[in-house]
Amino acid sequence: MNSYRKELWFNIPARRGFINITPQVQEAIRESEIQEGLCLVNAMHITASVFINDDESGLHQDYEEWLEGLAPHAPVSQYQHNRTGEDNADAHLKRQLMGREVVVAVTKGRLDFGPWEQIFYGEFDGRRRKRVLLKVIGE
Numbered sequence: 001m002n003s004y005r006k007e008l009w010f011n012i013p014a015r016r017g018f019i020n021i022t023p024q025v026q027e028a029i030r031e032s033e034i035q036e037g038l039c040l041v042n043a044m045h046i047t048a049s050v051f052i053n054d055d056e057s058g059l060h061q062d063y064e065e066w067l068e069g070l071a072p073h074a075p076v077s078q079y080q081h082n083r084t085g086e087d088n089a090d091a092h093l094k095r096q097l098m099g100r101e102v103v104v105a106v107t108k109g110r111l112d113f114g115p116w117e118q119i120f121y122g123e124f125d126g127r128r129r130k131r132v133l134l135k136v137i138g139e
Contacts, residue, residue, distance in 0.1 A: 001003035004032030004136040007044075012126035016059050016094075019121045020049075021132065025104075026111055028134045035109045037138015041119055042101040045130040049093035049098035049122035050115075067094045067124075091115070098122050106138055 008021060008026045025041055042048045053059065071093035075080045079089030102119060105112040111119075121132055 001037075001137060001139060002032070003033055004028065004034065006031070006134045008121075008132040008134065009129055010121055010123065011129045012123040015124070015126050016064065016136050017123045017126060018063070020055050020125075021121050022050045022111070025092050025119050025134060029106055029109060029111065029136055031055070032136040033044060034106055034136050034138040036068055037106045037136060039104050039106050039111065040101060040133070040135040040137075041104070042135070043095070043121065043130075044133050046128050047095055047123075047125035049095045049100065049133075051098050051102070051120055051122060052102050052117050053120065054116045055118045055120075063098075067097065070094075070097065078127040088125040092123040095122075106136065117119070
């Protein structure tokens, strides 16, 4: 079995945002030369997420509104975590809802997706560099 590791770096200028990273993940699989295996895609920061869904702008807006309804940013005083001097407790909760990582099968050197599936990086406390780990294993 072989393995390949790569990091993707992002600096989202806004507090929150979603980026389709499917092309970068597929490129890493190509670089790995692995034809059959698995690809782990992991947000390496506790206020960011990786998830799979449809690349449709209405859905992304729905996510934004849903997440803000479940874990609103303001008032920041509502969260115990923010009493440490932070203002990002909501980002931690949003990350918990959206997930830390995904694992996708690799078949014939390609991501083996269902219809409309794409991989996204979700940022919930942006304005600084953060990374995503890609780990491809297989043959």
